[in-house]
Amino acid sequence: MWKVLESEGFIVSPEERHVINAFLESSACDKKNYPVGAQQRRRCIPEGTSVSLFLASVACWELDKGLERLGVGFSRYADDTLIWSDEYAKIVRAYYWIDECAQRMGVPLNASKSYGISLLSRIGKSGELNQKDDVKYLGYRISLNNNSISDGKVKEIKAKISFLAYQNLLQPLKLGIFNDQRTQLSWRDELLPCCNGR
Secondary structure (H helix, E strand, C coil): CHHHHHHCCCCCCHHHHHHHHHHHHCCCCCHHHCCCCCCCCCCCCCCCCHHHHHHHHHHCHHHHHHHHHHCCEEEEECCEEEEECCCHHHHHHHHHHHHHHHHHHCCCCCCCCCCCCCEECCCCCCCCCCEECEEEECCEEEECCCEEECHHHHHHHHHHHHHHHHHHHHHHHHHCCCCHHHHCCCHHHHHCCCCCCC
C-alpha cells in the first residue's frame, strides 16, 4: 500500500501517514471488547470506517488500472467488483487479472460469492454459456431492461422502517411518553406557502 501511495504521486501529510500507520499496525483488541457477533481481526483491515474504504481503494489501485487498460467496464466498492463487456475475450482476461491481483495481495477470491463469468441475457434465451437475466450487486438487481433494488434489500429496508416506526411512534404511545408537539406544525410551516406543482 505504501508503495502505491509513493509511486502514484499521492500527497500524504505526516499526520495522515501517522493515522494510517496507527490504523494498520494496531493490535487486535480482546474478544470481550468486540461488539456481539464481531470477529477478532487477525489480518486485513476492519470494514465500515472511513479510512478502511480509502485503504481498500489504495490496495486495489493496480487492479483498477489494469481493468481500465483491458477496456472493460467495471464498478468496484471496497472488495466488491462487477465487470462487464460485450466481448467475451476481454471478460476472460479481466477475470484472470482479478485472480492475479488477489493472489498477489494474499486475498483469494471467495468462490461462494464469486459466480465467475455469466452471459447477461433476456429471459428465455439459451446458449452455451452460463446465462442470467439479472445480476445482483451491492443490493441492486441489474438487468438488460432495468435496474431495481434487490428483493433481499427491500426486506431489509421494510424491516428498518418497521423498527423505526415502532421505536419512534408505537413504543412511546404504549409507554405514555409520546410528545404530541412533534406532530404539530411549526411556525415556519404555518407561514410558508405550499406548492403542489399544479
